[in-house]
Amino acid sequence: MINFHQLQYLKPEKIKQLQNKILRNFIKNQIPYSPFYHKLFKKNNIKFYNIKTTDDLKKLPFTTKADIAPTYKHKKRFLDFVLQPNKNLISKHAPIHKKIKYLLSEPHLYYEYKPIHPHFTTGRTANSVPILYTAFDLQRLEESGKRMMGIFDVSKDEVVINAFPYAPHLAFWQTYYAAKGANLLTLHTGGGRILGTEKITALIESMKATCLAGMPGYLYHLLRAAEEQKNNLSSLGLVVFGGERVPVELRGKIRQFLKPIGSKAPAVLSTYAFTEGKCAWAECYEESGYHIYPDFEFIEVVDKNGERVNEGEEGEIVYTSLDWRGSVFLRYKTGDITKGIYYGRCPNCKRTLPRIDSSIERSSEYKELKLTKIKGSLVNLNTFFSIMMSHKDIEEWQVEIKKRNNDPYEIDQLILYISPKKKANFEKLRNELRSRIIAETEITPEIVKLQLAELLEKLGMETELKEKRIVDSRKKV
Numbered sequence: 453m454i455n456f457h458q459l460q461y462l463k464p465e466k467i468k469q470l471q472n473k474i475l476r477n478f479i480k481n482q483i484p485y486s487p488f489y490h491k492l493f494k495k496n497n498i499k500f501y502n503i504k505t506t507d508d509l510k511k512l513p514f515t516t517k518a519d520i521a522p523t524y525k526h527k528k529r530f531l532d533f534v535l536q537p538n539k540n541l542i543s544k545h546a547p548i549h550k551k552i553k554y555l556l557s558e559p560h561l562y563y564e565y566k567p568i569h570p571h572f573t574t575g576r577t578a579n580s581v582p583i584l585y586t587a588f589d590l591q592r593l594e595e596s597g598k599r600m601m602g603i604f605d606v607s608k609d610e611v612v613i614n615a616f617p618y619a620p621h622l623a624f625w626q627t628y629y630a631a632k633g634a635n636l637l638t639l640h641t642g643g644g645r646i647l648g649t650e651k652i653t654a655l656i657e658s659m660k661a662t663c664l665a666g667m668p669g670y671l672y673h674l675l676r677a678a679e680e681q682k683n684n685l686s687s688l689g690l691v692v693f694g695g696e697r698v699p700v701e702l703r704g705k706i707r708q709f710l711k712p713i714g715s716k717a718p719a720v721l722s723t724y725a726f727t728e729g730k731c732a733w734a735e736c737y738e739e740s741g742y743h744i745y746p747d748f749e750f751i752e753v754v755d756k757n758g759e760r761v762n763e764g765e766e767g768e769i770v771y772t773s774l775d776w777r778g779s780v781f782l783r784y785k786t787g788d789i790t791k792g793i794y795y796g797r798c799p800n801c802k803r804t805l806p807r808i809d810s811s812i813e814r815s816s817e818y819k820e821l822k823l824t825k826i827k828g829s830l831v832n833l834n835t836f837f838s839i840m841m842s843h844k845d846i847e848e849w850q851v852e853i854k855k856r857n858n859d860p861y862e863i864d865q866l867i868l869y870i871s872p873k874k875k876a877n878f879e880k881l882r883n884e885l886r887s888r889i890i891a892e893t894e895i896t897p898e899i900v901k902l903q904l905a906e907l908l909e910k911l912g913m914e915t916e917l918k919e920k921r922i923v924d925s926r927k928k929v
């Protein structure tokens with residue numbers, strides 16, 4: 453593996469050269485083992501040696517979620533993206549030193565290519581796709597985690613609490629491997645559903661944990677619970693979000709919680725990842741952008757027509773694996789929209805790793821709900837996140853879309869459940885929210901006040917893998 457300590461400060465043009473070299477070798481020596489891409493190259497009449505630089509990738513068509521998702525006829529399409537060398541392919545495509553190694557040593561081949569660890573993409577179970585890791589990949593997952601801890605500036609004496617829900621998902625396992633890679637004392641709690649929030653807050657206190665990682669909505673809930681129970685969490689210096697989009701306003705709310713419970717100048721940082729990308733990327737400072745690993749992936753940003761945009765211009769994030777095994781993707785369209793990618797030196801940490809702008813609109817979240825038809829008009833439900841998360845008088849909230857009287861032939865209703873802060877004036881809050889929601893969505897919501905405990909239960913804060921912020925209870929006719 454490349455020396456990351458040097459790589460992260462290399463001049464951008466050197467990084468580009470290095471990426472071209474890794475990409476060239478990866479396409480020539482590994483991509484022939486991918487049934488999907490082997491076929492795709494052939495169909496488009498592209499030779500493996502035709503891809504010499506990251507600019508040459510433009511010759512390849514994009515890979516989309518639809519290419520990977522199972523179909524009725526082909527339930528295991530995800531396997532077509534897994535590198536599967538055989539004797540024939542090895543003798544044809546492996547470089548000479550590897551050819552001997554592979555053909556003589558089966559354990560070596562197993563280490564590099566045998567899938568041993570899956571993560572599942574989130575989404576409705578039927579469409580959930582396994583992304584496979586080999587032992588070789590897990591070592592890279594550990595390395596990426598170690599790098600991430602470096603970018604967070606976590607020292608070897610820190611104590612980490614992993615509050616991501618225990619699941620075959622990247623967020624939990626990236627944290628596990630990051631802590632292992634950086635050699636940090638870490639408690640992997642499994643989140644509220646496994647260990648329970650009360651126990652987790654008590655353990656943060658007794659272990660004097662310095663770093664807390666988890667999903668944004670859950671961490672907010674956890675810190676509020678800590679405040680109520682009067683836990684002393686003054687040891688916490690870093691809160692790391694992952695797993696989903698972080699509304700900017702939530703960072704401020706989290707910091708407000710941390711200050712009174714004794715934490716001094718806590719950093720609230722975020723990570724970005726998608727399952728197909730196989731590892732997560734971190735900010736070094738709030739809103740600094742996500743620092744990616746140029747020897748592990750190539751990220752390009754494209755416009756609506758699929759044309760690559762310039763540095764700092766908005767577009768969709770497109771991902772290409774570099775030198776991974778197991779499941780690999782070339783020009784994978786994530787559906788996530790960023791404000792841009794930057795190649796210059798990071799003004800904060802001085803690293804020259806490419807950075808994806810921190811402002812990302814994620815497609816994976818509430819994809820089916822993002823633009824939802826309510827009363828016949830399309831409503832962007834992401835609007836609710838910024839309104840609700842930023843409001844100082846709102847403790848918790850949930851949006852439910854239902855049919856009046858639960859009658860499928862009736863009209864749609866949008867109900868907003870609110871648990872206001874103790875000192876808030878609910879009537880005033882209700883009027884303010886109603887006019888803001890009408891202005892932004894043209895829908896008149898019904899606003900219902902609930903006790904915090906009742907709303908937390910509705911959200912499934914202690915029982916669900918991820919809290920249910922937006923619920924569509926309309927029965928399909």
Ligand SMILES: [Zn+2]
Pocket residue numbers: 735736737740743798799800801802803
């Ligand atoms: Zn930085």
